[in-house]
Amino acid sequence: MMKALYFNGTSLALQEKTIPKTEAGQSLIKVALAGICRTDLEIFKGYMSFEGVPGHEFVGVVQESSDSSLLGRRVVGEINAGCGRCNYCKAGLERHCQRRAVLGIAGLNGAFAEYLVLPTANLCVVPESVSDENAVFVEPIAAAAEILEQVHVIPASDVLIIGDGRLAYLIFLILRLTGANITVASKHENKKTLFEKIGATVFSSSHILSVKDKFDFVVEASGSPSGWDLAVSSVRPRGVIVLKSTYHGTLEFNASTLVINEITTVGSRCGKFRPALNLLSRGLINPTVLISESFKLDDYSAAFEKASDGKTFKVVFRM
């Protein structure tokens, strides 16, 4: 038996569950650390109509596997499990397979449990040099690095990141590797400090338009409709807005601005794990500072309260 957090569509509870069984091509992983993401909080509000064990950021150790060379190895795992046969899967874009299941988000029990099962093909061995505390960030780092797979940021680029949360921080760490000039639009005084510690130029969201010229790239990572408005008004003609966070409900806007100024918007979601692990193992980014607190599964109420308080960066479960 194992402990697991279970979301039944309306509420979350700690339950005793049987340890999941593996099928052909799968592996059983004992979870070491699991991170709480904004998406988890959205799921509790009904996002994706998910029922099951949430959690998709983890690092753990392989207990059973269709590939015996992985037994006992420390791994992270791509969260999208594709059908393996469609054109997206064949192009390495399992994350866009129309029949995909997604760990802890759609059709697959996730990481807020002592054990989880994933296709063996989804696993990436974590190099020795990468600590558990860094490895648990591979999923959001991959999502942040996805931006550079989609748009071409160069040293001469002026970039605005709208948002001051966990994802915005990781996006800053990734994008500054390009040498671009980066400005961060923040709404929370207490979060500003953490950004300033790593050398970021931070302005309050309400002042950004008065202190800077227009930006070549604007990354919307605030998750609020006001972030979209700021993005449209701060991007230069022919500039690019990267939409990195989803919103509740609908956005209302005047599409004429996008046409007249020939603005490009790029939706950006999950990224590949291997390049994200490389960034960590080569010491190019270090997100450990983001971990505000760790909790046991039993203390899940306190953990989610902390993760939702608007002041905290990253909360993890330590199994």
Place this chain on the structure above:
Amino acid sequence: MMKALYFNGTSLALQEKTIPKTEAGQSLIKVALAGICRTDLEIFKGYMSFEGVPGHEFVGVVQESSDSSLLGRRVVGEINAGCGRCNYCKAGLERHCQRRAVLGIAGLNGAFAEYLVLPTANLCVVPESVSDENAVFVEPIAAAAEILEQVHVIPASDVLIIGDGRLAYLIFLILRLTGANITVASKHENKKTLFEKIGATVFSSSHILSVKDKFDFVVEASGSPSGWDLAVSSVRPRGVIVLKSTYHGTLEFNASTLVINEITTVGSRCGKFRPALNLLSRGLINPTVLISESFKLDDYSAAFEKASDGKTFKVVFRM
């Protein structure tokens, strides 16, 4: 004196005006043909708060010029007049200069008159082989060709054009040069025929989702909010929506779809005239068939009525 249509912010009237004077660096052009565009109809509803002589699609003959080699030559003219000093102008993007005037749209009297004045630098000589009836389409052809400056359509691409008007037709003529598979979503039975005559695969907008798979590129050229909805639901994950027409008022939509499916949207407005002229002079496209009827300036009421009837492709004034 000359005849000119004048829009005073609320209504349009035929007036006798003095022939405009040229300043340094400008040319006076005697208009031969001037086309009516959807934007003109929008201007009469208040778009851009324009007051003056509307009209931005024209071909004419140079009467006076800062460049004497142009006297008597047949020309078309780029409609955006930039400041010539900013970074956009220096990069050949006068159409994004923040201090630009736009012929018949913003700050510059336009082509629904016997004479107009433009900066000489905006003029392009029309090759002998291009008739007036083709040359009058250079501006909308340039706008259609702008799509290929912004996105990379290849022979393997599946493209959907939403809309069946003048601009949609020109976009079809341009995009089929790439060899891509193009489908047109039409709402008007009578316009379908003209598209089918040039070999287009046309489906009714309401059936497009049941007859075809998702598209790599969707060009929204219908100018209606329902076109936007169709675009979002018919583009494939990682696909591109080109926004080619502006809307009245605001759009409402759920941005999550753009993020989850990593969809790119590209606003697209004016294009360069020289490549558009090349397409015509090389015989690669021939839009003359689009001219439904020509009118004298005196009959402007009938002309605009015809241009707004939802059945007509192109109406031109012949001076």
